[in-house]
Amino acid sequence: MLRKVLLTLALLFSVFVAQADYAQQLALSRQLSEKDPERAIAIAKELLDSVQREQNRLMEAEARHSIGIAMRKLGQYNSAVDQILIASKIFASLNKPKLQAETFNTLGLIRSAQGQFALSLELHIKALEIRRRIEDKWGIAISYNNLGNSFRNAGELDKSIEYLMQSIEIKESLDRPASLAHSYNNLGHTYRRMEDFSSARDYYVKALDIRKDINNQSGVASSLNNIGTLLHLEGNYEEALTHFQQSLEMRRALGDKISELGTLNNIGSTLNKMGRHEDALQTLFSVLDADQISGAPVIRTETLQLISQTYEDMASYAQALSYHQQYFDEYTKLFNEANSKQLMNIQADFGVKENELKVQYLQELTEAEKKARKTENTLLGVALVLLVFVLFLLVQRHRFTVKSKTKLQTLNADLEAKTAKLAEANDSLAELSKTDSLTNIFNxxxxxxxxxxxxxxxxxxxxxxxxxxxxxxxxxxxxxxxxxxxxxxxxxxxxxxxxxxxxxxxxxxxxxxxxxxxxxxxxxxxxxxxxxxxxxxxxxxxxxxxxxxxxxxxxxxxxxxxxxxxxxxxxxxxxxxxxxxxxxxxxxxxxxxxxxxxx
Known part of the structure; x- marks a missing residue:
């Protein structure tokens, strides 16, 4: 008997040690996904082999998600999606909603990088719905940040600012400096799209200061690239080029292949503005020749446009026309009318769901009042000896009814105001969707x-x-x-x-x-x-x-x-x-x- 107990304890201890070792490997893989994604993949694959032999489904899903995260940094988008979809299905089968929401979040980021903005928005909304249901405050902040980015991609800049501000408010309360810097950075992108360069610079600098304080090299490289973009737009090309080159050097050291291509595009554009056309072309063609470009259609489209523009500035009109046609074809694939309509439908559905949450609460309140009334009618038939008890219940019911009606009236007024605001916003959106904001002619x-x-x-x-x-x-x-x-x-x-x-x-x-x-x-x-x-x-x-x-x-x-x-x-x-x-x-x-x- 004692021997069996000792064997059981030894087995439990070995399982505990193995689980601790797996958790350590997983944490190391996630940590290296930014700095050394190739090593992160190797560690996660080694973990995957071990847990598959033991049929540890939960840890298998965690390992696959880590592989997908690191592959995303290398621009291996299709392979990343394959791994993360398997992980998501396993989490769903094991009833792990928080982890499943994280997979939807990562898939949304990948689809956005592939130019599939409607699908990206849909995935981020799914993640938010799960996180609200399980009251995951940190996850909600992440979803708000990603929704802010999605609405910016869709041209809904005011909505982008609204969701990014909500994300920042939560992150400040949770004291998460790295993620807070990320949201500051995204808010800077939105203000840059609005051509409010002063506000954009303020948030870019805030993000840069935080990232330097916590020694986040990947974040510092991103901030340098963004500040360089502002300098380029303002015509300070020499200073912009310096920022881009610093960012490129850091991204190459980190192995961030996709971000490296984006920075090379910025350098090519700046060299062209400086009149260094041949250097610009050499830089831009290096982007087209990169292995990762096939999985990054948004960057490829931008590169083709920049090459066409450089040839035009060189008065090489035949080459300019050829690359302009390639750019036009790629742009049409990414931003066709069907995709635009799908994106608008998803945005409208999301607005409706927000209001449906309020309506659902009102319905639950009304149902509670009905149940209270039914209880009252039952108690009224009780014998006189229970009269005092009945009177007590009636007083309690009266208090509840007054409180419920007051809350119901407040919620009704709030719902009417929000509905009117939504209708006004939809009218404005319809008009804005037809009009060019600068020239006031059709778009x-x-x-x-x-x-x-x-x-x-x-x-x-x-x-x-x-x-x-x-x-x-x-x-x-x-x-x-x-x-x-x-x-x-x-x-x-x-x-x-x-x-x-x-x-x-x-x-x-x-x-x-x-x-x-x-x-x-x-x-x-x-x-x-x-x-x-x-x-x-x-x-x-x-x-x-x-x-x-x-x-x-x-x-x-x-x-x-x-x-x-x-x-x-x-x-x-x-x-x-x-x-x-x-x-x-x-x-x-x-x-x-x-x-x-x-x-």
Missing amino acids: RRVFDETIEKQLLVATRKQEPLSLFIVDIDYFKHFNDEFGHQQGDKALIKVAEILGTICKRPEDTVCRYGGEEFAIVLANTPQAGAQQVAESLRSHVERANIESSAISPYPFLTISIGVFTLVPDENSSVEFIIGRADKALFSAKKLGRNQVVSVV
């Missing part, structure tokens, strides 16, 4: 909808359809010489001229992107389109906006590519845009400040 989304619709109408009625692609000549040089504020004023003035001349109900003037505009003229033949385009060109030139030094013309000018056709059932939007874009390219190649029309 790219309206253009995509309009050209599709007008193509169908023109095909059915067999009417001519004309498309203009308008580009402000030497605009990037204009920005460099006069500053972004003057550049914005020039964009506003050009948009005003385009809208004044193309004012028919069937004319649609849109900002196409950057310094480009797109104009759809329904039921307009080539001769009429040519006349309107020439009028636009001459009016802009006569606006007497001073041009940059590189321009051969004394005043700011535009180039216009015009394409007119009477479409048939084989005509496509992509063909129409491609022809107009080619005409614009010809106008630029012929010296700019002119109209080129093709049929």
Whole structure:
């Protein structure tokens, strides 16, 4: 008997020691995922082999999640997703909601890096719902931070600030400096998108100071990169390049491959601005040749655009057009209309769920009142000897009812106010989703909808359809010489001229992107389109906006590519845009400040 007890104790002790050793390996893998992700993967795989032999399902899931986290840092996104999905299913089968929420969180970060923003938002919402249910305060702070990033990617900048501020408030109360610095950093990104560079710099510096204090090298590299981006936007290219190079050196030392590619793109863009075009191209092509680029479509799209821009600044227009077409194809894959609609639907569903939580509470309150009333009716039938007891219950019930009704009225008022606010926000969102915030003309989304619709109408009625692609000549040089504020004023003035001349109900003037505009003229033949385009060109030139030094013309000018056709059932939007874009390219190649029309 004693021998059996001793054997049992020895077995229990060996299990305890093994579990402690596994936990130590897991902690080391997580710790190294930032500094040395390849070693982190090796440790986690060794752990996985051990726990699989022992059929330890919980530790197997933990090990797979750690492998996925480290693979994400190396840009091995598809392999990371495979490991984390298995881990998530195991956690669900073992009823470990907190750990399952962590897998949803990691998957959301990976999907965002792959440009799948709708799926990323959906995963972060799932993680938040679980964390709210189990009252995981720290996890809720993480989810709020990631939702802030997702709403920034979707262009919902006010919502981004709201969720990031909530995350910061919780993290400050929990004294988590590393994660707090992360949220400061993300808040800086949102203010940068809003072009509030002063606020962006304040939060970037806050994040940098914390990361230096706690010796977070990965975080310091990120902060240096972000401050460099601000300096680049402000035209301080030498100082920006210094920050980017410091960030690159640290990221290479840490083995952070994906972040390294993003910093190389920033260096390439800055070198191009400094006129070092060949150095810029060498840097940017090194990004395209990297093994990790296939799993990072957002970075690849940015790289193609920067290469096209560099070739254009070098006046190598054939190469510029080739890489611009590749950029356009990649951009269309990432940000097509279907993805945009899916993203908006998920955002709307999330808003509804927030209100449903309040409605659910009101329903539970009403149900509680019904139960109290039923109890009262039962007690009223009790004998007179229990009258005192019944009266006591009635007093208690009265107090409860008054308190419940007061709370119900407060919640109803709050719900009505929130509903009105949501309706107002939805109206504003609908308007903002159609209008370019700078020029107050229609945006790219309206253009995509309009050209599709007008193509169908023109095909059915067999009417001519004309498309203009308008580009402000030497605009990037204009920005460099006069500053972004003057550049914005020039964009506003050009948009005003385009809208004044193309004012028919069937004319649609849109900002196409950057310094480009797109104009759809329904039921307009080539001769009429040519006349309107020439009028636009001459009016802009006569606006007497001073041009940059590189321009051969004394005043700011535009180039216009015009394409007119009477479409048939084989005509496509992509063909129409491609022809107009080619005409614009010809106008630029012929010296700019002119109209080129093709049929």
